[in-house]
Amino acid sequence: MRRPTTLADSAAAQLRQEILDQVRPSGALLAEAAVARELQISRVPVREALFALERDGLVEFSGTGRAHVKTLRPEDFQELFVLRLALEPLGAKLAVPAIRRDPSRLESILAATHKATSLRELTRGDLDFHEAVMEASGHARLVRLWRSLRAELELWLAGLQQQLERRTKRTREATVADHQKLLRCFCEESPVAAERLMRQHVASWGACLPAPM
């Protein structure tokens, strides 16, 4: 069933990884020809990959059409936070029926999060949980919005890596505990209750980040 993934797609994936790994640091120029040489492909798929990454919020184009790795400012984080606060409780409310029908996906993500040792794994487990909730909402556009928020969020978190590294263990326990509470709420309480709890969860997440806002 897998379609032979296009060069543009794999180029986008590769660049996304390099950006989030900070191999391509904030503000770095992504020149079509140079990237094409490095990836051993022509400029055309590179160009498309850059557009896709712009849509994801990882790349921005200057007035003269040059692509740079986006530099997130504190007010960008603020915007992302406000949007999470608006969209995730909505997603949680809508997701309750589907999760009740089959909570296994959330459970397995939760188990993986519990076993996370590195900050990278923890972040991944955290965001995967939230993404699974959004997917369970059955709201296609909401999922797309979330994915775009997620990419920018990961970019932001990548910049905070050092400051977060030491607190991995405590953060992990808090995250797992919070997510467990959410999961129980999804299965046992009303959609409105799920909505409210998700709002609190996102709010406390935003409050405990070492973000210079």
Next chain:
Amino acid sequence: MRRPTTLADSAAAQLRQEILDQVRPSGALLAEAAVARELQISRVPVREALFALERDGLVEFSGTGRAHVKTLRPEDFQELFVLRLALEPLGAKLAVPAIRRDPSRLESILAATHKATSLRELTRGDLDFHEAVMEASGHARLVRLWRSLRAELELWLAGLQQQLERRTKRTREATVADHQKLLRCFCEESPVAAERLMRQHVASWGACLPAPM
């Protein structure tokens, strides 16, 4: 200050117009070569325009990479409605300070709406008002989200044209009255009140549409 607009941009604008005018009806194939011939340009900028229109929600790609004018179903409208209900009250709440500082833009849009004679002008005035509110929120991502919602909304409304045409006058009066109330609320009451009133406004808009949901 104007950049010599790129061929891809003008191609996107042209196609957008033709889609909303239903010159390119729902489901129509947008073949790169054919469009390129019609617009007298090469396939490359057409290709980029199609990607841009996909981002706007006016075009969707089949599994084999073919671009078609998107066909909106009632559940798509539902999704759009739910998102408006989540995002527009938020935008209204954030916009209150900026609108109080300078309500002139909203006022002039309102005046134009009041003079609208065709359904097209009325719809434009309605959506322009909402877009101006979102812009006043100062939330760049919220504005981008709204623009994408707006495009799909216009596509949906284009499909209902006949059913709405007769009610233009009454709709216009209701719209103008509602928007006047909103504007007054922005200038005189609290952000939370503005948020609530916007929620009601969007909700009643969704309720009075002849949408087969």
Next chain:
DNA sequence: CATTTTTAAACGGTATACCGTTATACAAGG
């Protein structure tokens, strides 16, 4: 040494060409 001018390299926008895949219309067979 600071500032301006010149120049060469880099870059993006676009056109064209090639190839394998997909769709489609038509013909053969049931």
Next chain:
DNA sequence: CCTTGTATAACGGTATACCGTTTAAAAATG
């Protein structure tokens, strides 16, 4: 008449080439 096979046209993905613009470095000037 419907199904199935096949040929052909259409289409998308990609590579390469050209050109004007932007950028950045070097050179000239004060």
